[in-house]
Amino acid sequence: MTVIGKILTFFIFFFSLVFLGFAVTINQLNKDPQSGQSWFAAAQKLQNQLRAAQQDLRAKDEEGASLRAEIGNLNTAAATARENFNRELKDKDDQLTAATNRYRSAESKFVQVQIALDEAVAELQKRREEATRLYETIKTKDSQIADLTTDRTNALNLKTQAEVAANTFRERAMQLEKTVQDQLAEIESLTVRLTGGGMPGRGPVAATPSQAPQPPADVQGVVKQVDASAGLVSISIGSDAGLVRGHTLQLYRLNPTPVYLGQVTIIEVSPHEAIAKLLDAKAKKNVQKDDIVASRIISTMPQ
Numbered sequence: 001m002t003v004i005g006k007i008l009t010f011f012i013f014f015f016s017l018v019f020l021g022f023a024v025t026i027n028q029l030n031k032d033p034q035s036g037q038s039w040f041a042a043a044q045k046l047q048n049q050l051r052a053a054q055q056d057l058r059a060k061d062e063e064g065a066s067l068r069a070e071i072g073n074l075n076t077a078a079a080t081a082r083e084n085f086n087r088e089l090k091d092k093d094d095q096l097t098a099a100t101n102r103y104r105s106a107e108s109k110f111v112q113v114q115i116a117l118d119e120a121v122a123e124l125q126k127r128r129e130e131a132t133r134l135y136e137t138i139k140t141k142d143s144q145i146a147d148l149t150t151d152r153t154n155a156l157n158l159k160t161q162a163e164v165a166a167n168t169f170r171e172r173a174m175q176l177e178k179t180v181q182d183q184l185a186e187i188e189s190l191t192v193r194l195t196g197g198g199m200p201g202r203g204p205v206a207a208t209p210s211q212a213p214q215p216p217a218d219v220q221g222v223v224k225q226v227d228a229s230a231g232l233v234s235i236s237i238g239s240d241a242g243l244v245r246g247h248t249l250q251l252y253r254l255n256p257t258p259v260y261l262g263q264v265t266i267i268e269v270s271p272h273e274a275i276a277k278l279l280d281a282k283a284k285k286n287v288q289k290d291d292i293v294a295s296r297i298i299s300t301m302p303q
Contacts, residue, residue: 160258164297215249215266216242220294223251224273226287231278233264235293238274245269249276249293251283261286264293 221237237243243266251261262280269275276293278284 157254157258160254161297164252164258164260213244213246215247215295217295219243219249220292223287223289223291223293226289228284228287231284232267233276233278233287233293235264235274235276236272237293238270238272240271243269243274248279249295250297251278251280251287251291251293252297253288253291259286260297261291 219237219241221235221241223233224236225234227233235249245266245268247266249264249266251264253259253261262278262283264276264278264283266274266276278287
């Protein structure tokens with residue numbers, strides 16, 4: 001190869017290198033410096049992003065429209081709630097006004113009732129004072145009635161004692177009459193034995209046993225136990241009071257109502273107690289614990 005050919009070859013190689021540099025530079029200028037893509041790819045990407053942004057914008061617009069509709073609904077609901085609140089507030093105000101009027105009316109009635117109550121308290125105090133005076137009067141009357149009742153009870157006791165004494169005298173008169181009859185029968189019997197025959201108009205008469213022994217005067221005790229089925233009683237006095245078998249005592253009661261029950265006969269005696277037999281059917285039915293037994297009833301009467 002000649003020198004000229006070599007020179008031309010060198011120039012061709014040099015200009016190829018220059019052209020290659022220009023081509024590389026132009027190629028670099030046609031790319032996005034940030035993404036490293038070509039301007040066409042970058043434009044397409046931007047266009048795609050623009051479409052996506054437009055779609056997002058439409059979606060946001062639709063969402064905004066939905067939100068605006070919801071806000072409208074909320075505003076409507078708020079207006080309705082405000083109207084309801086105002087209506088309820090007006091009702092509450094009316095109720096409060098009515099309650100205030102009722103309170104004032106009740107307060108006025110309370111004042112009237114308080115005045116009436118004060119008057120009633122004053123009247124009650126007056127009545128209480130009258131009741132106190134009446135109570136004192138009743139207390140005095142009760143005391144007088146109690147005194148009169150005591151006097152009446154004492155009079156009844158005296159009457160009962162007199163009746164018991166009368167009954168006792170009647171019983172003794174009957175006993176005396178029986179004794180007289182026995183003595184007459186004994187006289188008649190003696191006359192028969194002496195004369196050898198009976199008295200005119202009379203048949204033979206049997207002799208009577210001797211009179212039962214009498215207890216000491218003014219002996220008194222009470223019934224301790226009663227055996228109504230056997231007709232026996234236990235009394236609070238015995239041989240220490242001078243009682244012996246065969247003694248007859250009077251049985252009676254003073255409280256609550258004085259009553260004469262009949263007679264008892266001593267059948268067993270111990271120092272401080274005795275067993276007596278009831279002689280009257282009335283005594284067997286009515287005798288009670290703490291009834292009185294005594295040698296005579298008249299001793300209990302006042303002199």
